[in-house]
Amino acid sequence: MPTQNVALGDDDAVRKKGEAIYQAACVECHGKAGEGVPEFYPDPLLGDATIGELTELIADTMPEEDPDTCVDDDAAAVSAYIHHAFYSEAAQVRNRPPRIRLARLTGEQLRQSLAGLYGSFDSSPWAEKSGGIKGIYFQGSRWDKKKIKLERTDPVIDFDFGHVGPSKEKGIDPSEFYIHWSGSLLANQTGRYEIIVRSTCSFVMDFGRDGREFVNNHVQSEGRTEFRQTLNLTGGRAYMFKIDFFQRKRKTEQPPATISLSWVPPGGVEEIVPASNLLPSWMPATLALQTKLPPDDRSYGYERGTAVNRQWDESTTNAAIEFSQYAISELWPHYERRHRKDSDENRARLRGFARELVSTAFRGKLSDAQQKVYIDHPIDQTPDDSEAIKTICLMALKSPRFLYPTLDFDQSESQRVANRLALVMYDSLPSDRWLQKLIEQNKLTTEKQISEAAWKMNGDFRLKAKTQAFLHEWLELTHSVDVSKDQKKFPGFDERIIADLRASLDAFLDDVVWSETSDYRELVNADWTITNERLAKFYGDKWIPADDHAVGLTRSVADTQTRMGVLSHPLLMANLSYHQTTSPIHRGVFLYRKTLGRTLRPPNAAFSPLNPDLHPKLTTRQRVSLQTDEVSCQVCHSKINTLGFALENFDPVGRFRITDNDQPVDASGSYVNRQGETTRFDGPRELAQYLATSSDAHRAFVDSCFEHFVKQPAAAYGADTLDRLTRQFQQDNFNIRQLIINIAVTVAKQTQASK
Structure with a gap:
């Protein structure tokens, strides 16, 4: 059972006495407001120890030259004053209320936003159960509907057909057949992936978009059976791909037909791409940014877009140039085909394309002045369409209107709400068609409408990836963590x-979070x-x-x-x-800081x-x-x-x-909690039972979740925000998905209030 530590008086009279002692004996080393004195104690007096714990510490150790001079009631009075004046979390918020800080896009937000901008020219992605890739098996060496012998969902691509072929029972001649696999590859986390195809036969692979060639072994290279490509993929994005695999008749001896699709995910080892990362449908085309981005500031325990320096400036310029290349080669031709029946007087189609691109990047409708600056002027001054698109991309994607998503320019209420929802839930911009429709209809103005929109985002692959990244951060685990051990002591831990x-x-983590109860x-x-x-x-x-x-x-x-x-x-x-x-x-330290949220x-x-x-x-x-x-x-x-x-x-x-x-x-x-109660446990099970019911643990989890999803401190949205969200979390039976929704709605409502 918890036992209550003795907390001595903390009323006004006691604090007044403590202030007098502090000013006389402590200011020289700790500063007037506990800010610290460089030559003595440079660290500020901040923390979350109870008054009782502070009293014990002061009585035992302060002042250093003669600890016996401040004990008993004097120590209690000083601790009461310090705790109330500047030490406790409540005092810190009271003395220096946190504000929503101006922040640029983090690296992940930049990747997701550019992928969202690219995808806005196609249909919106949808949630789909993973489990394999669609395969169509033909007799012969080309696509012919009349010669389709077999259609099925293959859980993975890892086949050794030998000289027997895919299926004699279906009438497929093993000496000549063609297989078309199509679907999507889902990246669970952002990072560097190596994609590996091994094949004894000819094949062609597109990746990311139909026609975006990834590997071309249509004319089989003599003796070459392994093909590797390394690229950055963005977590929560599903990349469409297709493989056309050919076994052709030969005059010489025919090799056995084999093919496999493997990868090396970030921090992992080579493996066959598992069924859980394969979707049988073609997801909308997307962009995987390859530009190297500098790491973001993590001094507060979560990624923040605060550092603005030459490295960041150069990387965003390179990212804009990379995006412009895809806009020129893929987005613009696709847009032109869709609008080929529209009038093109005064290059109207190009202006329409540019307007759609820039307004999506700016997260809102363009004013007449913006239309002239970002669209009309570059097009009027640049006769070459490709050069005009490149200029427009650079101007738009280097603009504060794109790079600083928390700036609320002249936008409608629904637009601002949608911007915040997309940023919190996806790290992206509101490019999905259904969300754009809600903006146009101004149907994001009530808490019910905002909550319903947030729930519609729930279950999206992008949210799943961001949630997994949050849990990795909460557990202080990333794909770069080195957990190797002494092989002599722990053989087999390879x-x-x-x-x-x-x-x-x-x-x-997936099983728990995405279960019904979460x-x-x-x-x-x-x-x-x-x-x-x-x-x-x-x-x-x-x-x-x-x-x-x-x-x-x-x-x-x-x-x-x-x-x-x-x-x-x-x-x-x-x-x-x-x-x-x-x-x-x-x-x-991990349990105290991360799991219980203490300092x-x-x-x-x-x-x-x-x-x-x-x-x-x-x-x-x-x-x-x-x-x-x-x-x-x-x-x-x-x-x-x-x-x-x-x-x-x-x-x-x-x-x-x-x-x-x-x-x-x-x-x-x-463990002594924030209220000074001591709980004792014997072994991991009792510790687990305590953490499941501990208010400190609940509050710490909510706080970490808020900071990861919002990139701002909870107190910046109101002094009671963290406590309110924690109470709601407890009332909602500790539903993690509902917590994320509540956080997103809190941020969106704050946007309304700041109108």
Whole structure:
């Protein structure tokens, strides 16, 4: 049961007494408002410790030259004053209310916005269940409807037809046949992908748009059977592709017919492109920006578009030039064909194309003055259509109206709401046809209309990718994280296992978030995970599939003793460990900061763990306790260690253990919440149960979610925004998807209020 720490008085009289003591004894080192003094204590006095915790700290350590001079009621009075005046979160918001900061597009927002701008000239993408690619099998070596022998959805492209061919039963001659595969490839996350096609026969592959050639092996290269292309793909985007595969009759000996489609996803290893990333339909054509963009500022724990420098300026110019090339070669010809019956007097078609492009990029209708500057003048001064389009693209895509999406220029209320919804939900601009229609009809003015529009966005691949990126950020896991371990101590923990763990984690996150309940408590408290045969062999019986007949990634058997949802997943446990040993400190810091949303001051000096060889008989817990038992260390490690020790049942590769160095694992721990209540737990299950019900954990999750989706602090939308969203989250049975909707609606409504 929680126990209440003693919090001494904090009324006006006590705070007044504390102020007098602070001004007399503390100002010289900490500043008048706790801002810090460079030569003594440069860090400001900010945090979320309770008054009781501050009282204990002051009584034990302050002032440094004579700690015994400020104890008991004096220490309590000073802590009450500091907490109220400038230390606590409420005081920080009161003294310096956060504002919605002017921000440019982040790198991801730029990629998504340009993809949305490109896609606005086609139909809108739609949600579709993945599971394979459409294949049409012909007798003969060309497309002939009369010679179609077989149509089916192939789960993957990985075939060895040998000399037998696809199907003798369907009348397909193995010496001469043609297969047309078409569909879309879904990228789960933004990053660098290597696409690999291996084929013993001729083939041609288009990617991203019909006619955009990716690999041309129509005239088969002698002895060449492997083709690789590396490119950037944007998360949540589905890229249409087709493969035309030919087995032709030959006078010489015919090779066996084989073909496979593989990839190396960001941070992964080569694998056959799985069915979960294949769609049997052609999604609308899209753009995958290849321009290298500089990393965004992450000093606040989430990506912010704040840095404006030469590198960013050059990269946005290069991105605009790259987009203009696609606009000239693909968008403009497509637009011309659609409007070939329209009058072209005074280059009217080009002006219509440019108007559609620029108004979409600017997220609103153009004024007469903008029409003249961005469209009429470049076209009038440039007789060559391609050069005019390039100039228009550069002018529009370098404009603040495109690069600074939070600037509310002269736009209708529905337009501003749509802009915010698209930015929060998709990191993009409102290019979808159905959303444009709502703008035109001015049907985004009430909370009900805004909420309905946000729910219509729910389930879109772009939102799924952004949600997965948020959860990776919340877990401090990215595709570049190195979780390799000492192979002598952990044989078999290789790159293949690590790739499986990444796939397992992402599948688990998807299963929880996109289930009917979308329950946060399941995220941190589930007694199951996602496994496969290789993971079960490495991690043991608790990882065997629940269904004996399942193939590939599937749900594991339940385990109420050793499993605690995503927080005990081996990928996370391995990331929060050293090369040879666990790290209760890293695990404790993660739980305290990310999962529970608390603040810790930076360490006084660089921390190096004690070498286990110096204390060969100690467990990791005993070794960490020995190193951090000094009073100065315990200020933070009394909070960190007691959380990290609760995960000591998981070794450096995330396997459950009951002994460490031949001694029983002590996984007991505790936590003091924001209200000063102490909760004790013994082992990971009790910790999981606490995190599922902890208001601190709920608030931290909501805060992280808001910052990731909005790129602004929640308090900038009102001092009570975070608390209100947290209460709503709890009332909605911790539904993660509903939380995202509530955040999007909050931002859209703020846009209305700022009109």
